[in-house]
Amino acid sequence: MARAVAETHDEILVAAARRFAASGYRGTSLQDIAREVGCSKATVLYHFATKEAILTELMAPAIDVLRDLDERIAAQRGGAAQRVAAEGFVDLAVRFRREIALLRGEFPELLQQPAFAHIQRISERLIDAFAGHSERPAARIAALVLLAGIPEACAEFVDVRDEELRPALLALVRRALEPVD
Amino acid sequence: MARAVAETHDEILVAAARRFAASGYRGTSLQDIAREVGCSKATVLYHFATKEAILTELMAPAIDVLRDLDERIAAQRGGAAQRVAAEGFVDLAVRFRREIALLRGEFPELLQQPAFAHIQRISERLIDAFAGHSERPAARIAALVLLAGIPEACAEFVDVRDEELRPALLALVRRALEPVD
DNA sequence: AGCATGCCTGACCGATCGGTCAGACCCTGA
DNA sequence: TCAGGGTCTGACCGATCGGTCAGGCATGCT
Known part of the structure; x- marks a missing residue:
């Protein structure tokens, strides 16, 4: 047929x-x-063509937005970068939480595939921005907790409305992140 | 030989x-x-006997401590439960971060195996304690972000000293969690 | 009518998986 | 000296994996 x-x-x-x-x-x-x-x-x-091709097509929109966010962060400096990163990342996580849920916990391994190599680099720059470009371990630890925890929470609360999820996450990030000097 | x-x-x-x-x-x-x-x-x-037996033996000590923490939380009420949960969980994540790193992101699937069924229930009670037994979505979202993000961060910072990692995480949790009414 | 094109399929491929089994090897105690 | 038990292994098993391929079949153009 x-x-x-x-x-x-x-x-x-x-x-x-x-x-x-x-x-x-x-x-x-x-x-x-x-x-x-x-x-x-x-x-x-x-x-x-391959199984991986299905995955990459499924993730393409989310990856585009992520790359766009990376560029917008790079264009800022200091505290502005932290704010742009926080809002942009929460937005992205909320918007694409269904795509995120697809990969529940398989990120670390999938990111090692060459097709997703650039994502690795973007996430490092995101940590940097979240940490307010500080090298202090406490700042970087907080950044990583949030960057890992937010997608996980988004994937879990698939049924919560965007308008409820987004502000709750933003408030949390604001509380959790140490303000840039 | x-x-x-x-x-x-x-x-x-x-x-x-x-x-x-x-x-x-x-x-x-x-x-x-x-x-x-x-x-x-x-x-x-x-x-x-099986591949899974290797994993369970590897994780046994961490699981014992987790179960113990669960009981200690259950014995508390109100704000005390939140504090015990926070300190206990950070402690556990820091102490067993090598074991946690083993399972990078495979938790969701592994937890579905019957051998780890009780872990699922414990983690639900942990979220509840972190959220200060509140049903407010914002509180539960913050709880999940921390509970998912902390192990991930611990697994990432395997080389950071305990004395540096633990206080940084505890400070973060205190900032991030809304105090119980 | 004849033919090409495009969508779809069953049969098949080599590789790898977790797991089994009969037996080789070595050490020890009688 | 020899028997027995603990340790280890190569060969093998059925299942499943991602992927290939030749061909079936409907459609539409000439």
């Missing part, structure tokens, strides 16, 4: 998102995705 | 810890562990 390409393509994406969220990227096989779509595994690989 | 059981047993544990930390539990095969020890895969399975 040959249909429009785009249709099946999107169905696979939706199914993959569901499975990744339920069992993680590694824990999901192409067979699982095919079963959810109701097609063969070969069909999945007809629409996507 | 048959040696003392305990010797090989411990070597396997140490090797497994290294590999788990480097590639995660799923990403590490029995073959990998055997190679690191310098023995055969069959030998690994002679000393441990």
Whole structure:
């Protein structure tokens, strides 16, 4: 039953998102995705060259916004950078929390793949901005707790409304981050 | 070259810890562990019934302390519970950060295994204590950010001295948590 | 009608996984 | 000296993984 390409393509994406969220990227096989779509595994690989290609297409919008945030932070200096980073990151985490939930805890390993190498660098710059460009361990520790904890919390509270989640996170960040000298 | 059981047993544990930390539990095969020890895969399975048995033995001390903390929290009420939970959890995360690093991000999936089912319940009670037994979303969000972020930060800063890491985390928690009414 | 194009599939591939098993090897006690 | 038990291993198992491939089948153009 040959249909429009785009249709099946999107169905696979939706199914993959569901499975990744339920069992993680590694824990999901192409067979699982095919079963959810109701097609063969070969069909999945007809629409996507590799399993990884599904993941990267799924994450593409979030990654674009992340890269954009990185540039906006780089354009600031001092306290402004910290504020831009905090608001931008909370915004991004809230907006893309479904995508984040897909990768529950698989970030560390996935980031080691060359396709996501630049994300690693961006996250280092984010820590730097959160820490107010300070080298003090206490500042960097607080930055990391927030940068790791916020996505996790967003993934957990998928059902909370944006208007409730965002201000709660922003208030927390403001309390938690030491103000830049 | 048959040696003392305990010797090989411990070597396997140490090797497994290294590999788990480097590639995660799923990403590490029995073959990998055997190679690191310098023995055969069959030998690994002679000393441990299953791959999961290696993990549970590796995590046993940390889990014992966690269970103990849970009981100590349950014995308190109100603001005292929040303080005990905060100090106890930071202590535990700092002390066992190497064990935590083993599972970088695989917690969500591993916790679904029946062997770790009680951990799930303990972590819910921890969130509750961190949130000061409040049902307000903002309080629970802050609690989750900290509970997820602290282990991650501890795993990242493996080389920072305990005396530096612990007070920094405690100060952060005190700033971040809303005081109980 | 004939043909090309595009969507889809079953069968298959090599690799790797966790786990089993019969037996080789070494040490010890009788 | 020899028997027995603890330690270890190579060979093997069935299952599953991501990925390939030749061909089936509908559609639409000539």
